[in-house]
Amino acid sequence: MIRVFHYLELERKLLTSGGIGVATQNQRKAMTLAGITAVGKGEAHDVVHLCTVGPKSFAYAKLAKHKGTPLVMSTHTTAEDFKGSFAMSDTAAPSLRKYLKTFYSMADVLIAPTQYTADLIRSYGLTNRIEVVSNGIDMSLFTGLKQRREDYRKKYGLEGTVVYSVGHVFLKKGLETFVNVARTSDVPFVWFGRVYNGAHSAKTDDVLKSAPPNVRFTGWVEDAIACHAAGDVFLFPTHNENQGIVLLEAAACGRAAVVRDIPVFNGWKSCIRADDDQTFAKQVAALVKDASKRSRRGAAMKREVRAHSLESVGKKLAAIYESLV
Template sequence: MNVSHYFEFEEHVTGGIRESVAHQRKMLDRLDVTYTTEPRLDVDVFHCNLMGPQSVWYARRARSRGVPVVANTHVTAEDFGDSFRFTNALAKLLRPYLERAYGLADALVCPSAYNQDLIESYADVPTTVISNGVDVEKLEGFESLEETYRERYDLEPPVVFLVGHVIKRKGLETFVETARRLPDVDFVWFGPIDRSLKGRETLRLVDDAPSNCTFTGYVEDIRGAFAAGDVFFFPTHEENEGIALLEAMAAGKPVVVRDIETFSWLEDGEDCLKVDADGTEGFETAIERLRDPDVRQRLGDNAASRSEAFSLSEVAGRYETLYAEVT
């Protein structure tokens, strides 16, 4: 099996999409699959991760030559809004573009059942759910960084934290306002802010955050975030899956999430705490519950067990099966 595993804009795209591609390539390394990261058509499968114009160009030609096309559905119009400056306006134009682009594939890979439901309204193309997975090897040794990162950001446990780009869609307002309601608890958001790319409202929320709410900016060793944090707080409004959430669970951290369809696979009170709220009161109550170290331990242990099904070793074989099905 020879695959062109192409990631358009690879030099520029960061965040979850980049992590997903890295996970896929690590999984392919485990399998008997030869792949190139260049866009090539002299292959058994053309697999693209971001349907930019060059990917569309190659996908059209692959189809004309009888080379099956596989595409990951990392991007939807629904999760594009409230991300960076101008993305709300562009989201309206993105939907028809993606409908045409995803329609060129012979198979679409969706990271979750929720994403699959969305994508099936985009294109009449067979879909399959394959998780982005969690790279537990990347987290190895994170515990040793606890003291360093807590001292660096002056944090006192229990620390409420989030990992990822600072984006309004991920629940920035809820994160900040919950911190304001709990002034004796340290909240910290580990991840790039990219101020030049953010809208006025996002920057206002960051700049006006209370003193117990820290935004670290880019963190070179992300293991430090999972070492310093005690409660992973993810009040996102829209998500295709959430790699950082899977990483937090794999690290044995209890998680608090907004009760949205993406997280329907999580069981409230067992492997997470869910809050069905647009405001902050419910999140405040959930975090108050997690002041109890025994509750944190129980939910964290359950989360770690639940995350095992998402390890790269568990997910890898699904790509091998998919490639065999399309060829």
């Protein structure tokens, strides 16, 4: 049995918040299903798999190269995805890109969650082997959705058809579009996710302050799946993603989704796409008005997300590890 040192820097913090944490948990579950043992620091291992790009991860990468241990890296972080997040992120992005090229170049295999990310990483000038493996979705977590819907709608005082988004409140996630579309509607628009007061840009503050009365930002939420259960139309106008785990979650809950027409979503057939605020508003309004259309689209999303099962992810990871030992 192959033993993999599966390392997530800042694990205590990241494992319980954001896409990287969910992706790491999904990989570990998938590895178990495939008969691969994930081990911690100091334990004997055959392969090193790094999930983040921080200084400790860099040190483990150098150590693996020194020892001749096969090295795998997940490419959750890109300079492009970093832009539009925290204050000064756009300024720092070019330097991050240079660092990532150096960091990722040490890997024997890079794992990208989508073909889009694989192509993006390749554009950095990297010549490593790159494999596409979805971050996956743990369908076993999507139970009791009716009760979770009732609980969260009661908790946040939600009634009627709710347009919603889930995730960190950043400009890059399409915050401006979300607010602008809400102005064209009289139904509730709810963004479930943390607002980084004091750490985001002045423009983010301006957009938040300008939001109409039907928009609500909940702040941090404990149960992301319950957020999807509570909502009805998933509005995801993000400008850049490496995959977008929240879209997988929305699909697993059977929610109709309106997404920005960007390359990372090219593999999806059941999403509704839009490329400007006017089109977003039109598509959202159509779903709000037509419950039957929401149901059909949501069912198609749920069928499509099955391709991202942990069983499928585990088989692909096992094949990669086995090819290196």
